[in-house]
Amino acid sequence: MDYIEECVRRVKAGEVDCFEPIVETYKKQIYIYCCRMLGCKQDAQDAVQDIFIKAFTKLHLYEAKVSFSSWLYKIAYHHCLNLIRKRRVRLRVSRLMKPAGHADSVEQTLERRWFSEPLEYAMNKLSVEERNLLVLRVFEDKPFSEIAQILDKNLSAVKKKYARMKQKVIKLMEEKGGTELCEITDSRTKIEC
Known part of the structure; x- marks a missing residue:
């Protein structure tokens, strides 16, 4: 994707508007990836925003030794990994606090059937x-x-x-x-x- 590499070069040079085509190119792929990793549409939507913010703020660290796609997926992987770890801690705490006989919400049931x-x-x-x-x-x-x-x-x-x-x-x-x-x-x- 020479076009993406050119956009990256221009963003690094200070043309921040050139980051928009990068987002447009990858937002759907990263969203689907996050949905599959996190198993929740809402968490995935939030994650995508956070991932692109991280990518923008750390773009100066990107080197064309690897593809931009690989670099972006690496950010997405580490972000999802952190969210999953936090979720496990919250789940353990909620199990301790959850009253007996508590039923899952409709949203929780739908997420499990994703x-x-x-x-x-x-x-x-x-x-x-x-x-x-x-x-x-x-x-x-x-x-x-x-x-x-x-x-x-x-x-x-x-x-x-x-x-x-x-x-x-x-x-x-x-x-x-x-x-x-x-x-x-x-x-x-x-x-x-």
């Missing part, structure tokens, strides 16, 4: 790093080389981790009775039960 039940079950059992790998490879259709850049890992380690994670997802989906729903695909890989 994915098919077997896939949601499997994704909830994955570590944050495994979930990120699944989202980047299967849903975002990123090549292993770009995923390695985003995660700061070497290429062979990412491929091995993906192979292990794929088997884990298949097993977890089978546990939940999702054998007919086990066709998680990307253009290079197909997870089959």
Whole structure:
């Protein structure tokens, strides 16, 4: 994306209006990524805004050694990771404070059904790093080389981790009775039960 690199160069030179085409190019992709990582539309909308603010304020640190897309996804990954950690703390506290017999709200129920039940079950059992790998490879259709850049890992380690994670997802989906729903695909890989 030479156009994006040109926009980045111009923003760094002080033409802040040139950041708008960058946002327009990536906002939908980053939103979908955040939805899949966080499992909540509202949290994803808030995260996208925060991610682009961080990208704008840290743009001076970007170097064209990696693609801008990889750099942006790396910011998104770390932002989602922090939100998930905070959510876990809030969840632990709320469980301590939650009265017995409390029912989930309609919104909470809908959020749980964002994915098919077997896939949601499997994704909830994955570590944050495994979930990120699944989202980047299967849903975002990123090549292993770009995923390695985003995660700061070497290429062979990412491929091995993906192979292990794929088997884990298949097993977890089978546990939940999702054998007919086990066709998680990307253009290079197909997870089959």
